[in-house]
Amino acid sequence: MLKTYTPSEAQQTILRRRRGGDNPYPQSLLNGLTERFGPGSTPESAVSAILDSIRTGGDPAVKKWSSELDGASLDSFSVPQARFEEAYRSIPEDLRQALKTSADRIRAFHERQPIPSWTTTELGGTVGQRFTPVQRVGIYVPGGTAPLPSSLLMSVIPAQVAGVPDILVCTPPEPDDSILAAAYLCGIKTVFRIGGSQAVGAMAYGTKTVPAVDKIVGAGGLFVTLAKQQVYGIVGLDGLAGPTETMVIADASANPAWVAADLLAQAEHDPLASAILLTPDAGLAASVAAEVKQQLESLSRRETILLALENRSGVVITGDMDTAVKLANDYGAEHLCLAVEDPDSLAENLHNAGGIFIGEFSFEVLGDYAAGPSHIMPTSGTARFASPLNVLDFVKLTSIVALDPDTCRRLAPTAARIADAEGLSAHSAAARIRLADPAGENNVD
Amino acid sequence: MLKTYTPSEAQQTILRRRRGGDNPYPQSLLNGLTERFGPGSTPESAVSAILDSIRTGGDPAVKKWSSELDGASLDSFSVPQARFEEAYRSIPEDLRQALKTSADRIRAFHERQPIPSWTTTELGGTVGQRFTPVQRVGIYVPGGTAPLPSSLLMSVIPAQVAGVPDILVCTPPEPDDSILAAAYLCGIKTVFRIGGSQAVGAMAYGTKTVPAVDKIVGAGGLFVTLAKQQVYGIVGLDGLAGPTETMVIADASANPAWVAADLLAQAEHDPLASAILLTPDAGLAASVAAEVKQQLESLSRRETILLALENRSGVVITGDMDTAVKLANDYGAEHLCLAVEDPDSLAENLHNAGGIFIGEFSFEVLGDYAAGPSHIMPTSGTARFASPLNVLDFVKLTSIVALDPDTCRRLAPTAARIADAEGLSAHSAAARIRLADPAGENNVD
Numbered sequence: 001m002l003k004t005y006t007p008s009e010a011q012q013t014i015l016r017r018r019r020g021g022d023n024p025y026p027q028s029l030l031n032g033l034t035e036r037f038g039p040g041s042t043p044e045s046a047v048s049a050i051l052d053s054i055r056t057g058g059d060p061a062v063k064k065w066s067s068e069l070d071g072a073s074l075d076s077f078s079v080p081q082a083r084f085e086e087a088y089r090s091i092p093e094d095l096r097q098a099l100k101t102s103a104d105r106i107r108a109f110h111e112r113q114p115i116p117s118w119t120t121t122e123l124g125g126t127v128g129q130r131f132t133p134v135q136r137v138g139i140y141v142p143g144g145t146a147p148l149p150s151s152l153l154m155s156v157i158p159a160q161v162a163g164v165p166d167i168l169v170c171t172p173p174e175p176d177d178s179i180l181a182a183a184y185l186c187g188i189k190t191v192f193r194i195g196g197s198q199a200v201g202a203m204a205y206g207t208k209t210v211p212a213v214d215k216i217v218g219a220g221g222l223f224v225t226l227a228k229q230q231v232y233g234i235v236g237l238d239g240l241a242g243p244t245e246t247m248v249i250a251d252a253s254a255n256p257a258w259v260a261a262d263l264l265a266q267a268e269h270d271p272l273a274s275a276i277l278l279t280p281d282a283g284l285a286a287s288v289a290a291e292v293k294q295q296l297e298s299l300s301r302r303e304t305i306l307l308a309l310e311n312r313s314g315v316v317i318t319g320d321m322d323t324a325v326k327l328a329n330d331y332g333a334e335h336l337c338l339a340v341e342d343p344d345s346l347a348e349n350l351h352n353a354g355g356i357f358i359g360e361f362s363f364e365v366l367g368d369y370a371a372g373p374s375h376i377m378p379t380s381g382t383a384r385f386a387s388p389l390n391v392l393d394f395v396k397l398t399s400i401v402a403l404d405p406d407t408c409r410r411l412a413p414t415a416a417r418i419a420d421a422e423g424l425s426a427h428s429a430a431a432r433i434r435l436a437d438p439a440g441e442n443n444v445d
Numbered sequence: 446m447l448k449t450y451t452p453s454e455a456q457q458t459i460l461r462r463r464r465g466g467d468n469p470y471p472q473s474l475l476n477g478l479t480e481r482f483g484p485g486s487t488p489e490s491a492v493s494a495i496l497d498s499i500r501t502g503g504d505p506a507v508k509k510w511s512s513e514l515d516g517a518s519l520d521s522f523s524v525p526q527a528r529f530e531e532a533y534r535s536i537p538e539d540l541r542q543a544l545k546t547s548a549d550r551i552r553a554f555h556e557r558q559p560i561p562s563w564t565t566t567e568l569g570g571t572v573g574q575r576f577t578p579v580q581r582v583g584i585y586v587p588g589g590t591a592p593l594p595s596s597l598l599m600s601v602i603p604a605q606v607a608g609v610p611d612i613l614v615c616t617p618p619e620p621d622d623s624i625l626a627a628a629y630l631c632g633i634k635t636v637f638r639i640g641g642s643q644a645v646g647a648m649a650y651g652t653k654t655v656p657a658v659d660k661i662v663g664a665g666g667l668f669v670t671l672a673k674q675q676v677y678g679i680v681g682l683d684g685l686a687g688p689t690e691t692m693v694i695a696d697a698s699a700n701p702a703w704v705a706a707d708l709l710a711q712a713e714h715d716p717l718a719s720a721i722l723l724t725p726d727a728g729l730a731a732s733v734a735a736e737v738k739q740q741l742e743s744l745s746r747r748e749t750i751l752l753a754l755e756n757r758s759g760v761v762i763t764g765d766m767d768t769a770v771k772l773a774n775d776y777g778a779e780h781l782c783l784a785v786e787d788p789d790s791l792a793e794n795l796h797n798a799g800g801i802f803i804g805e806f807s808f809e810v811l812g813d814y815a816a817g818p819s820h821i822m823p824t825s826g827t828a829r830f831a832s833p834l835n836v837l838d839f840v841k842l843t844s845i846v847a848l849d850p851d852t853c854r855r856l857a858p859t860a861a862r863i864a865d866a867e868g869l870s871a872h873s874a875a876a877r878i879r880l881a882d883p884a885g886e887n888n889v890d
Contacts, residue, residue, distance in 0.1 A: 019650050019657060019679045021500050055466050091866075098862035105856070108568055114561040123553055125807070127817050132796040134830050150863055178866050205464050212464060214829040232677050233685040234464045236830030240678040261875040268871040300870040344847070351577040351843070358847035362570070365875040366846070366853065369860040372572045373844035384659040385579050385681030387842040397832040398796070399818035401811070402789070402803035408811065411550070415814040417543035418595055421536075421623050425745040426713040430706040430810040 001296075001306065002263070002277075002289045003314040007323055010316040014276060015331050017381040036068070047197045047226040054201035059208050065198040072173040072193070077209050079180065079191040087180035096181065102370045103153050103185055109372030110161040113391040119400060124407025131395040133163040134236070136211065138203035140170050140218035143195060147176030154374040155218050155389060156186045162394030168192065168213065170199035196220070197227035204231035217389060219376060238389050242380035243272035243312070246364050247333035247353075249324045249346065250288075252281045254339035258360050259284075260291030262337060263313070264305055265365050271307035276333070277315045278324040285315045325349050332383035335364045354378045354388050408434055446741075446751060447708070447722075447734045448759040452768055455761040459721060460776050462826040481513070492642045492671040499646035504653050510643040517618040517638070522654050524625065524636040532625035541626065547815045548598050548630055554817030555606040558836045564845060569852025576840040578608040579681070581656065583648035585615050585663035588640060592621030599819040600663050600834060601631045607839030613637065613658065615644035641665070642672035649676035662834060664821060683834050687825035688717035688757070691809050692778035692798075694769050694791065695733075697726045699784035703805050704729075705736030707782060708758070709750060710810050716752035721778070722760045723769040730760045770794050777828035780809045799823045799833050853879055 005014065025043060033041040037049055053061040059077075066072045088096065119128030139155045142148055152169065159167050169188055171179055172195025183191055192210055194202055199220075204227075206212025212235075216228060219241035228237050246266035250259050263275040279285055292309070296302060318324040325346070328336055332352035340346055343358040350356060354377025357364055368375045378386035387393075403411070412431040419427035450459065470488060478486040482494055498506040504522075511517045533541065564573030584600045587593055597614065604612050614633055616624055617640025628636050637655055639647055644665075649672075651657025657680075661673060664686035673682050691711035695704050708720040724730055737754070741747060763769040770791070773781055777797035785791055788803045795801060799822025802809055813820045823831035832838075848856070857876040864872035 019500070020676070021497070052466070055464070094862055095866050098859045098866075101856075101859040102863060105568065109572060112563065112565050112567075113574060114559070114563060116559040116561045118557065118559060120557050122557075123550065123817060126803075127554060129558060129818070129835065130801075135797075148867055150867065229674075229677060231465070232674060233825075233827065236827070258875075258878060261871070261878045264871040265869070265875040268869055295874065299874065300868070305871065347845070347847075352580075353843050355844035355846060356575075358571075358845065361850045361853035361879065362846045362848045363853075363875060363879065365864065365872045366848065366856055366860050367844075368872060369863045370856040371846045371848065372568060373574070373846065377844070378841075380678075382678065382681070383841065383843070385841055388844045390574065390842065390844075392837070396823075396828065396830055397835065398798050398828070399800035399812075399822070399833045399835075400792070400803065401800060401807045401816045401818065402792075403807045403811065403816065405806045408806035408808075411546070411811055411815040414543045414546040415811050417539055418547060418814045419810065421540050421543075422593055422595065423745070424710070424713055426706070426709040426750065427810045427813060429740065429744065430703075430710040430808060433703060433706045434806065434808065 001309050002292050004285060005314050005316045007316055007318055007327060010314065010327070014274065014312050014314045015316070015327060017331065043222055043226055047223055047230060050197045051201045051227060051230055054198060054207070055205040062194060062198050062202050062207060062210070065196070066173065066194060069198070070172055070195055074173060074193060077192040077194050079175070079193060081189065084180050084184040084189070087177040088184040090177050091181045095178065099149060099153065099182055099185055102150065103157060105370055105372050106153055106157045106374070107161065110158045110391050113161070115391065115395060124410070125403035126400065127402070128400045129397045130400050131397045133165065134214045134394050134396060135164070136166040136168070136213045137164050137394060138168050138170060138213035138216045140199055140216065140220050140224060141179060142218070142220050143172035143175060147179055149176070149178040149182035150369050150375065151218065152179055152182040153186065154376055156188055158374055158389055158391050159394045160186065162391045164394050168211070170194045170203060172196070197223040200224060200227035200231060204235050215394070217376070217393065238376065238393055239378055239382060239386050243274065244269050245274040245276070245333050245379060246335040246337060247276045247278065247328060247331060248337040248339055249328060250277060250279045250281070250284055250339040251321070251341055252284055253341040254284055255360060256284060256287035256291045257295070258363070259288045259339055260295055262363050262365070263288070264292060264295055264299060267305040267308035267313060268299065268301040269308070271304055272311060273308040274312040275308060276313060278318050278327055279315065280318050280320050280324065282317055285317060289315065321346070328353070332381040334377045334379045334383065335367065337364055352383045354383050446754050447737050449730060450759050450761045452761055452763055452772060455759065455772070459719065459757050459759045460761070460772060462776065488667055488671055492668055492675060495642045496646040496672060496675055499643060499652070500650040507639060507643050507647050507652060507655070511618065511639060514643070515617055515640055519618060519638060522637040522639050524620070524638060526634065529625050529629040529634070532622040533629040535622050536626045540623065544594060544598065544627055544630055547595065548602060550815055550817050551598055551602045551819070552606065555603045555836050558606070560836065560840060569855070570848035571845065572847070573845045574842045575845050576842045578610065579659045579839050579841060580609070581611040581613070581658045582609045582839060583613050583615060583658035583661045585644055585661065585665050585669060586624060587665050588617035588620060592624055594621070594623040594627035595814050595820065596663065597624055597627040598631065599821055601633055603819055603834055603836050604839045605631065607836045609839050613656070615639045615648060617641070642668040645669060645672035645676060649680045662821070662838065683821065683838055684823055684827060684831050688719065689714050690719040690721070690778050690824060691780040691782060692721045692723060692773060692776060693782040693784055694773060695722060695724045695726070695729055695784040696766070696786055697729055698786040699729055700805060701729060701732035702736045702740070703808070704733045704784055705740055707808050707810070708733070709737060709740055709744060712750040712753035712758060713744065713746040714753070716749055717756060718753040719757040720753065721758060723763050723772055724760065725763050725765050725769065727762055730762060734760065766791070773798070777826040779822045779824045779828065780812065782809055797828045799828050
């Protein structure tokens, strides 16, 4: 069930990154959209219609879509205050403890992230960069078959560490107690029971109930992702999430049972999830494949795993480690796990990945819950340019320019000369007036 | 020509930030699109058609659109190597010097920006965040009526400081010598004569001539911006640029001639540019208005300035300074200039702005060319969540997780417990196998 590829075969199949256009939607999805949104509807046009209706229609439009798409008939989107503590008390004690351990470690990790504000006086006067928190952030926490309290912790806590004063959460109705318990644990008081693209629309445009936010973060399904893309620029985003991916680089020193367990954990997420092993060792590949087959028998999400292993997963026999490094950098995996003899030196050469899990005791599932970094990491090869969710996602910088008169006069001719070349005479004049007008000196303390 | 507003009038007009939907395109633009792209075409659908055609058609499609939209008939998109030095030699000596002064200062500023990679061993094993450069960046430098060599310097240099190994530039045919001279000055060797959405498409999807990039930065016109939005997620972006804005907060201590010059410099960019003065001092407002009228007479871009002053510019009499601060934070200006008695303490309270120019010697035009920070700053209120272009735009971080066996065993039960609550049994199994399988110890050095 775990197919084996040569590097060149893999590059044409499981390792291939497409840049748009090659993933037609299933006809069943398109048919469903046609029924609701009219002939020729696409997911993009449906999302656009939902967003437009919320932008102009506010709460009643949100209510309508929640009813039509989620089957929810809600009098109020807000989760009542009393529900948070109630949920927290209602979950098992050991789960409460586990969430607390996880939250503490995520917070401890992100509290160590430096916020690199700086100024210098070495260039004349004071110049620098000042970071300040985003004022209001909306966090999408997916619901669906697997309620993910961990996703709430992994997005809310970095925002809190950044000092965001106003954090709200949207999650599909009816949220699992574990999600509300995680909210309670973090001190979050505003959770709206709104899912899908209607949640994104409500947060981006604002309604009477849901205040417009400055930035939306968090992963969701297709409609959430398409909605985020369409409101990009109106609000800030953390990125657009695709199916999750784990790539393991292993050599003969790896424990095949552990590697197999990590690949299976990845595969249970989603039929489109990728679980990929790169190894120069054909013996290890065979042992891992045997372990996958055996361990699979006792797992509850067997059907999903089989689909994921079939679709976008497999073993690549890489010949040597350099080939594995090259394939990994080209692929830019969300999670990159190193089960090799000397993982630290291998890690030095890997630069495109959301997270690098160094050594077999740093397994990916720990990263999902408790290692410290956010588990919201760049997918679909976006690790080429994007980062895991982190404190810097919740701040923005302002350039600071506080020049002294001498530096101003020294630089003004440069500005005037380039402005002239650019045909911007008012720019040039604004520079020259500082040089020409001695009265200006009276304005300086 | 510089209208005066009360704060509440201004909030309904010149200070109003719309979240989508309220800016219908001019009929003349739509008519032009219908002719070329068919009935019912919008700028969005036209850009989508151009991008699709380049994704599937490569260089010949780029050539076709360059010919149709820019009237360019090019045998090759690449600027020949010899042209760079030739252009550099051909521009006037004082302009060459000015570009050099500007480049040196931009570089000196960005070289001081910290790249906050870090690790800690305080949490068990090693965890942290490692920043590495984006590997290939495409920079769009607008052409049009005002060739902007400064835009090349302001985007290329932060990328170079970040260590991006492969930087390419697209700019409309035929680039001004000043742009090629700026490229030469920075050591850029790859400039493609491609403009508009076809440049974005070529860089996002790659063609035989133009390699696919990881990130696209730089501002352009409507078609560039729409194309960037549509390729968001396939490549990284710096943001979506709207019309430029300068807000000046001034009190009685300000020099009215200087304030007027700064507003006029802003207004000459674009008929949709905003030049806004906030002041509690009606006397200053009157003096500035008189200066604007007088200085305008000698400026070459008078028609553009008049339109800009009419459309989205004006003076707001704020009653007190606190009101000015509140309006400025709500507006989130690209450029925020403080011409007041004590600008430093005012700056402390301002948190939404691309750049804060503190004191009248730190005028905005210096920021355009020579102060040091990039002049590519967030517009349209996106300073609520976005930053000026800076070195961090050209790096991405990878989370590092290198736990020791003890920490792994301490955290594995937490991971397993939350995985169970989330219904992810293979996740739970991957954690429990680390606890159960003593053979794992043999795999650790």
